[in-house]
Amino acid sequence: MRSDGAFEALAAALLLGGLLGCTVPAEEAAGGRALIVAGGTLLTMDDQRTIVENGAVAIAGSSIVAVGTDRDVRATYPEATVLDATGKLVLPGLINAHAHVPMTLLRGIADDLPLTEWLTDVIFPAEAEFVDEEFVRWGTRLACLEMIRGGITTFVDMYYYEDAIAEETDRCGMRAVLGETLIDFPAPDNATWDEAVTYTERFVNRWRDHPRISPAVAPHAPYTVSGDHLVAGHRLATELDVPLLIHLAEDKSEVETILEKHGMRPVQYADSLGILDDRVLAAHMIHPSTDEIGILAARGVGVAHCPESNMKVAAGVAPVPQLLAAGVAVGLGTDGAASNNNLSVWDEMDTAAKLHKVTTGDPTALDAQTALALATRGGARALDMVDQIGSLEPGKRADLIIVNIDGYHQQPVYDPYSVLVYSTQASDVETVIIDGRVVMKSGTVLTLDADEVLTRAQEYRDRIRAGITHPQ
Ligand SMILES: [Zn+2]
Structure with missing residues (x-):
């Protein structure tokens, strides 16, 4: 972990090394089933609002099994597939x-x-x-x-x-x-x-x-x-x-x-x-x-x-x-x-x-x-679902997103919360994982046929416009 990190002002909440927790032993999560989102800055949104620079989240099945520094998580799950999030923010969906x-x-x-x-x-x-x-x-x-x-x-x-x-x-x-x-x-x-x-x-x-x-x-x-x-x-x-x-x-x-x-x-x-x-x-x-x-x-x-x-x-x-x-x-x-x-x-x-x-x-x-x-x-x-979702913590469902922060409208970045809330747009999201499954990668939704959906939406627009009488 860098001590001169970009988000030094938030040092009180920074994880200084190790794992925040680990629910599944490496041998159980091994065998290609574990996925590690590695290298990004984690905004865990846990009770302490822990931020991990150069962090990693390990996922086994539909659950988060470990959250910590990149080095420690990779060492715990050496066989896992790695999804690189270097230079990006990683946060709960x-x-x-x-x-x-x-x-x-x-x-x-x-x-x-x-x-x-x-x-x-x-x-x-x-x-x-x-x-x-x-x-x-x-x-x-x-x-x-x-x-x-x-x-x-x-x-x-x-x-x-x-x-x-x-x-x-x-x-x-x-x-x-x-x-x-x-x-x-x-x-x-x-x-x-x-x-x-x-x-x-x-x-x-x-x-x-x-x-x-x-x-x-x-x-x-x-x-x-x-x-x-x-x-x-x-x-x-x-x-x-x-x-x-x-x-x-x-x-x-x-x-x-x-x-x-x-x-x-x-x-x-x-x-x-x-x-x-x-x-x-x-x-x-x-x-x-x-x-x-x-x-x-x-x-x-x-x-x-x-x-x-x-x-x-x-x-x-x-x-x-x-x-x-x-x-x-x-x-x-x-x-x-x-x-x-x-x-x-x-x-x-x-x-x-x-x-x-x-x-x-x-x-x-x-x-x-x-x-x-x-x-x-x-x-x-x-929603009374805080034991399952809403933060990056071991034991919760693996719902997380990787967000690009290199856009003209985002740079330079002084504070991760600031860039996310005041500068980031929906199109800056890079990857989406829900219940351990990658449903969007590099901006492409993998689970829907976008062209077909857009074509049908326009057909509905034409039908409705032909049939609707506006009040004015
Ligand atoms: Zn409503």
Whole structure:
């Protein structure tokens, strides 16, 4: 290890030699089965935020088995295949904590409208007319192509035909938490609430033992699902012992509607129904009161912060510094591509770090290291998966990315967190490993046919454009 390293200012967190841990003896991981990502600067995102210059990560099967200096890891696994990351940054894969992945096919269909108008006049009618299983499959493939290219290894989704989304996600090698949307009006695949519940039970039981797909129960929101159904959805998630995904405190009109109808704000209302606990991941959380932030912390509810989508529909700004100060687990989400309009967690990190400076008038409100933590271990905590993903540590799933930092827009590099959050773009990701499998190498996604996906996306655009009537 160089003592005059490029990131000397962070020396307190630098590993000075040896291994951070080693879970599998060399002889068990030998025989060509081990892979070492070697030579890069590791940002482990562990509790101590350990950085290892000239470090290495050893992978056996789907697990990280050792993290340490290049010399020590190579000495421990002399037979392993080596993937060279010299001059690059190596970090845990990014987590997209809230998305509707098939909506990539509706990217740019209508922009610059108020949320209610955008949803009721454009998105819901387009979905009613065009969304079928085939649409969902191609939209998911396009989303996975974009997300893998941008270093996302885990995503959270709530949409329709979720079984098809799970099949496509499995095929391209990504990790995901997926829930079929439960909503009080006819959906493209399930005409009634009861049909959607039956679908969800079957879906959960099909995928619950899969190594990368975690099925969930996903009631849409308090303004689209009745109180009785919210309670039933929570009971189902509890009985099946799976996460519950929901939109909560999404914009001002939701707060006003719930206040008027129930005499309580959305989080208070959800809590009064008894549906808030540590299996819940709530997207947006833009308008919680101080009292409601206390409820979220006490119940262990995770939050998916979606700054770009919230800005685009002018829904407001989630009080993330206050949520973090209260101990709430917060991850970053892109939301659907129709309200973003990309699925880049790099953009979300950059935006989150800047947005909270503007709204608080405090440039220290959310720093670069915190932004990267939201996109990695924060998302893992919000999903209750921090024992599996979110940091580079022995025993965790081998989800990691290698990022180029030699771009004109990145050089020179003084600080790894700074370059990642404020300068790096999705296209700077070089290699992506999920569950021990290399799914992108040198910028090429290996698990999807990109040309075919793009051709089909354009065909969908032509069909939808011919059929859609814009509100203006
Ligand atoms: Zn959403």
